Amino acid sequence: MYVIDLRQLELKHLVALDAVAAEGTFARAADRLGYTQSAVSQQIAALERLLGVPVFDRPGGPRPVVLTPLGAELLERSRELLARVDAMSLELDLFRTGSAGKLSIGTFQSASAMLLPKIVARMRQQFPSIEMHVIESDDEEVLIKALSTGEVEVSFLVGEAPSAAESVHLFDDPFVLVARPDQFPEGPVRPEQFADEPMIGQHPNACQLAGEAGLRAAGITPNYVYRTNDNSTVTAMVRAGMGVAVMPFLCVEPEDPRVALHNIEPPIPERSIVLAWRQNRTRSPAAARFVELATEISRDLSGQRRAIA
Incomplete structure (x- = not known):
């Protein structure tokens, strides 16, 4: 008993099947595809050898070819597959150009x-x-x-x-003093200028510990009165007058007029982003x-x- 094995099936066989079915003759299908008529005939013949049965009845003369029952079944499934291939081609092209995909x-x-x-x-x-x-x-x-x-x-x-x-260096992120406007003169501030101020900080993490180490290296023992893990809460507490904060520049909205940012001199070692x-x-x-x-x-x-x- 002959068993159909589609593992040798090629898309070009299905493209030829679709074109011949749509045009009715091998000659018009060849014109549609830009092939020679013999090339289309070879593709259909290869498909029929693979299936073991004809996909078209050929009445001869000028009359159009007609799909056999198996050919009609194959055409329906082929068009579904070709539509999926076309969609996949579009999706992959969009992905290749960066216009679509996931990141x-x-x-x-x-x-x-x-x-x-x-x-x-x-x-x-x-x-x-x-x-x-x-x-x-x-x-x-x-x-x-x-x-x-x-x-x-x-x-x-x-x-x-x-x-x-692998990586690309984006920038070095300095620690800055976050204070209320007019709390300190414009320009850089030295650690001793805010040594007695209550401070707002984060719970211990790598960034917070680096800032605290920098202050201690300058001879300052910070007096933290409030800690939070949220950057915006730190600056909100500064705005409310609860204290000052030493934070990386990236942690603060630089355009916020309700706080002032000051460079610290000498600087605390920057963090690399x-x-x-x-x-x-x-x-x-x-x-x-x-x-x-x-x-x-x-x-x-x-x-x-x-x-x-």
């Missing part, structure tokens, strides 16, 4: 607030069909693990990227464009940083 991004709180919205807005303008998914954590190890496992394709990180990743992706892996077009935009926008943000008091 997973790792980020931390301050990057989410100050960098990510600007980058995503530009991405949406250029590639509205891209679906973006964000994983946010202030725990660096969580982001590194998400990057190493492929859960995210790119990730913002503080400091050096792990050895299994990088964007990383897995080493020896081809980045998707969307990820490549994301890296380009992140670099451009970070350059603008660095200009804002240089303009603070």
